[in-house]
Amino acid sequence: MKQKAAFCFCCRYFSQSTSEQQFKFAGYKNWQHAVEENKGFAKIAASAGHVQAALIWAERQHRITNEQSVSTLVHEKQLERNRYYIRSIAEVVQFLCINELPCVVVLTIVY
Numbered sequence: 001m002k003q004k005a006a007f008c009f010c011c012r013y014f015s016q017s018t019s020e021q022q023f024k025f026a027g028y029k030n031w032q033h034a035v036e037e038n039k040g041f042a043k044i045a046a047s048a049g050h051v052q053a054a055l056i057w058a059e060r061q062h063r064i065t066n067e068q069s070v071s072t073l074v075h076e077k078q079l080e081r082n083r084y085y086i087r088s089i090a091e092v093v094q095f096l097c098i099n100e101l102p103c104v105v106v107l108t109i110v111y
């Protein structure tokens with residue numbers, strides 16, 4: 001990505017809000033108002049969506065630091081099986097796409 005635009009990392013990757021679209025996807029380019037009070041960066045930093053995204057990001061960092069992320073809580077054997085299942089599904093979908101074959105997917109989630 002090579003643009004003269006500013007993006008907000010935590011909004012881009014952790015925001016569930018639709019209000020920070022400019023900082024997520026298009027990038028902020030209004031440099032004239034970027035550092036003015038209650039505009040640009042200050043406005044996004046004070047927005048509820050940004051604050052929520054920052055909290056989610058901090059929570060994620062905390063879980064990784066304390067080895068409490070989902071991947072560390074799941075038993076290693078189960079993690080390997082899950083990775084095998086996902087890889088197998090991806091290979092089947094890739095095969096169907098390459099050979100232009102129709103596909104009907106029925107997902108069953110077992111808890």
Ligand SMILES: [Zn+2]
Pocket residue numbers: 008009010011012020023044045049050053
């Ligand atoms: Zn943000």
